[in-house]
Amino acid sequence: MTTSGLDPAIGSLLRRNADGLVAAVTVDHHTSDVLMMAWMDDEALHRTLVTRRATYYSRSRGELWVKGETSGHTQAVREVRIDCDGDTVLVRVEQTGPACHTGERTCFDGADRLLLTDDGP
Amino acid sequence: MTTSGLDPAIGSLLRRNADGLVAAVTVDHHTSDVLMMAWMDDEALHRTLVTRRATYYSRSRGELWVKGETSGHTQAVREVRIDCDGDTVLVRVEQTGPACHTGERTCFDGADRLLLTDDGP
Numbered sequence: 001m002t003t004s005g006l007d008p009a010i011g012s013l014l015r016r017n018a019d020g021l022v023a024a025v026t027v028d029h030h031t032s033d034v035l036m037m038a039w040m041d042d043e044a045l046h047r048t049l050v051t052r053r054a055t056y057y058s059r060s061r062g063e064l065w066v067k068g069e070t071s072g073h074t075q076a077v078r079e080v081r082i083d084c085d086g087d088t089v090l091v092r093v094e095q096t097g098p099a100c101h102t103g104e105r106t107c108f109d110g111a112d113r114l115l116l117t118d119d120g121p
Numbered sequence: 122m123t124t125s126g127l128d129p130a131i132g133s134l135l136r137r138n139a140d141g142l143v144a145a146v147t148v149d150h151h152t153s154d155v156l157m158m159a160w161m162d163d164e165a166l167h168r169t170l171v172t173r174r175a176t177y178y179s180r181s182r183g184e185l186w187v188k189g190e191t192s193g194h195t196q197a198v199r200e201v202r203i204d205c206d207g208d209t210v211l212v213r214v215e216q217t218g219p220a221c222h223t224g225e226r227t228c229f230d231g232a233d234r235l236l237l238t239d240d241g242p
Binding site: 010013023025027031032033034036037049052077078079080081082083084085087088089090100101102104107108110112113114115116117118 | 131134144146148152153154155157158170173198199200201202203204205206208209210211221222223225228229231233234235236237238239
């Protein structure tokens with residue numbers, strides 16, 4: 001957790017986990033493909049809403065993380081929604097470059113990432 | 122956690138949280154809209170893959186939960202992918218009826234669920 005400037009009205013909608021985080025599902029604004037799943041604390045959500053640059057909370061590093069800050073693969077935020085029980089935000093973005101650190105377009109795209117498919121009608 | 126028949130090769134791809142769970146992001150097969158976010162343990166994933174009915178793990182009830190078992194709003198599974206670091210599965214489904222227990226089509230659809238929008242070009 002970091003101290004946060006998040007609007008208390010928005011904060012009141014959040015149902016944070018024991019670490020003070022909500023899940024963030026990020027989708028491509030144009031294709032609606034799910035790009036990645038990450039986490040936000042209050043300040044990450046605040047900065048995402050105010051700067052319109054997708055900002056997450058890194059659980060491994062224990063710090064905020066502006067997507068693309070080092071790679072250049074930024075996410076310009078177009079829409080943010082919160083789910084019915086307040087523990088997940090859905091972020092629609094204009095993605096620059098690949099979303100995944102592996103270089104794949106999304107974090108679900110690797111050939112070895114497919115567990116089940118059904119190409120039926 | 123429940124005992125599981127999950128294929129060990131798939132199990133070896135998972136990076137479970139402290140409760141033995143992975144996040145599950147479920148999307149509509151036709152529209153690609155994100156319907157909901159929930160959790161799976163090994164057995165929920167196993168049953169999802171084998172029965173092709175989306176099955177989750179209820180953290181509040183501590184048990185498996187076949188989506189739509191009581192409401193009839195089932196999810197027929199068309200594709201399952203796992204993300205680059207193994208802590209999230211992406212489930213594409215044919216959704217019968219609304220996905221959200223509130224009666225909304227998705228868990229992100231309520232009018233009060235929109236935190237930010239940008240209708241620009």
